Amino acid sequence: AQRVTQPEKLLSVFKGAPVELKCNYSYSGSPELFWYVQYSRQRLQLLLRHISRESIKGFTADLNKGETSFHLKKPFAQEEDSAMYYCALSNSGGSNYKLTFGKGTLLTVNP
C-alpha cells in the first residue's frame, strides 16, 4: 500500500524566512513524488515533480529514498506562497497511473 504523511497541518512563517514543508512516504516500489498546491479560490495544481529536478517559484524538493522523504523547501518565503500544499505519490504503473495524496499543509506567510 502507498501512503503519504504530512506531519504539519499548519505552518506559519514570516516573509523572507526559509520554509520547509515535510513529506514522508511509504511505498514498496520505486516512487514518483509530486507537490501540488491550491491557492485561495483556485484549483488544485501541480507545483513540481521529483523526476524533473526543477525549481518552481523558488521551491525545490529532493527525494531522499533512505529517509523516504520529499520535503519542499524555499529559502525566502513570499506572501503569495500562502496556500495549501499537498504531497502526492504515484505508483508509476503505466496507464494505471494513480496519485495518493497526503492530508496537506496550510502555509501562511505573514508580512
Next chain:
Amino acid sequence: EAGVAQSPRYKIIEKRQSVAFWCNPISGHATLYWYQQILGQGPKLLIQFQNNGVVDDSQLPKDRFSAERLKGVDSTLKIQPAKLEDSAVYLCASSLGGVTGELFFGEGSRLTVL
C-alpha cells in the same frame, strides 16, 4: 485551453436523497479521475477511468456510489442514497495518461448532506 469543467459547484441535500455530479475533462485527455476530499483531509481517489473503461474503483463505496464515462469523454458520479459522511468536495481530474504525473483538476463540487 479550457480546463476541467464540473457541475454543480454546490449542492445541499438531505440524507437518503440522491445526487449526481458531472465532469467534462480537457479535450484529448484519456484518463479521468474522481476524488473525494473531506474537510481537513487530502483528496482520496474514488474511481479512475481510462477512456470509458474503469481502471481502479477499489475505494468506491459501490453500495451507494456509481460512476460512468460514456463515450470516453464526460463522466457522471452518482450517490444514492446519500449519508451524512458523504459531505465533501468531489473533485474531477483528467490527464493525458502515462507517467507525466500531472493531473488537471476541476473546481470541485461541494456536497452538503443534512
